[in-house]
Amino acid sequence: MTGPLLEVKDLTKTFGGIRAVDGLSFAVAPGAITGIIGPNGAGKTTVFNLVTGVYRPDAGSIDFEGRSLLGIRPDQIVGAGIARTFQNIRLFNRRTCLENVLTPLLQKAPYSVPAALLRTPGVRRMDRELREKSRFLLAEMGLEKLADVQASALPYGLQRKLEIARALAMEPRLLLLDEPAAGMNPEESRALSALIEEIRERFNQTILLIEHHMDVVMRVCSHIVVMNFGALLAEGPPEKVRTDEKVLQAYLGKEYRNA
Ligand SMILES: Nc1ncnc2c1ncn2[C@@H]1O[C@H](COP(=O)(O)OP(=O)(O)O)[C@@H](O)[C@H]1O
Numbered sequence: 001m002t003g004p005l006l007e008v009k010d011l012t013k014t015f016g017g018i019r020a021v022d023g024l025s026f027a028v029a030p031g032a033i034t035g036i037i038g039p040n041g042a043g044k045t046t047v048f049n050l051v052t053g054v055y056r057p058d059a060g061s062i063d064f065e066g067r068s069l070l071g072i073r074p075d076q077i078v079g080a081g082i083a084r085t086f087q088n089i090r091l092f093n094r095r096t097c098l099e100n101v102l103t104p105l106l107q108k109a110p111y112s113v114p115a116a117l118l119r120t121p122g123v124r125r126m127d128r129e130l131r132e133k134s135r136f137l138l139a140e141m142g143l144e145k146l147a148d149v150q151a152s153a154l155p156y157g158l159q160r161k162l163e164i165a166r167a168l169a170m171e172p173r174l175l176l177l178d179e180p181a182a183g184m185n186p187e188e189s190r191a192l193s194a195l196i197e198e199i200r201e202r203f204n205q206t207i208l209l210i211e212h213h214m215d216v217v218m219r220v221c222s223h224i225v226v227m228n229f230g231a232l233l234a235e236g237p238p239e240k241v242r243t244d245e246k247v248l249q250a251y252l253g254k255e256y257r258n259a
């Protein structure tokens with residue numbers, strides 16, 4: 001494929017009087033790690049909610065692999081190849097780490113209800129394969145020893161990794177990560193950066209990443225989209241965005257202007 005994997009054009013979403021996303025356009029190149037940054041309330045999570053079909057845009061287009069995603073249900077969008085993690089972690093708290101990854105896989109396993117009820121050999125084999133796949137993904141995230149631990153017992157940083165394992169289990173062609181380093185200390189967020197780069201390489205995974213930790217964004221992203229008040233403030237490679245006057249002002253605000 002030569003064009004962008006994801007292309008958003010003139011995207012707008014208002015809530016009451018607030019333009020959460022305001023005429024935003026950007027593209028995600030296949031195989032790349034693209035970052036979305038911007039101050040709190042800039043509209044970053046709303047972009048994810050629009051791309052994943054949680055909200056319908058008021059205007060604009062969202063194309064994935066050249067096809068429009070408008071009007072497509074969230075579960076169909078997962079099926080189309082887009083999986084995500086959430087800024088506010090959403091796990092099955094009372095289930096184990098293994099179950100958190102396995103359950104959505106079992107839900108979309110392609111066997112019939114009678115076959116499942118009878119636990120035919122085919123069903124048993126597929127369950128075994130899905131279980132192995134789940135363990136493999138937990139291991140990739142460094143969670144293999146915690147497979148049987150309840151999700152709620154994990155510290156935040158590990159819960160975020162578990163969410164990534166669950167999203168990867170969907171075998172997405174586009175992985176959306178909403179502030180994966182939130183709640184992590186500098187050392188943990190450095191390790192997460194390395195892990196995200198590794199995911200891109202090992203799974204040849206295209207990633208769109210919302211992140212507050214600048215060190216993570218600058219290290220892993222090849223292209224950065226900067227949002228402010230729902231609109232595009234700047235975009236480009238890290239070295240360009242880092243020194244952009246408008247970006248510095250949006251981040252450092254009054255202090256910067258007074259300096
Ligand atoms: N469901 C909603 N209802 C009303 N306002 C919302 C809703 N979702 C987001 N907003 C508003 O839209 C703006 C952008 O929010 P959000 O996309 O969460 O920003 P970010 O992720 O960049 O911090 C904020 O002003 C927020 O309060």
Ligand SMILES: [Mg+2]
Binds near residue numbers: 044045046087
């Ligand atoms: Mg957000």
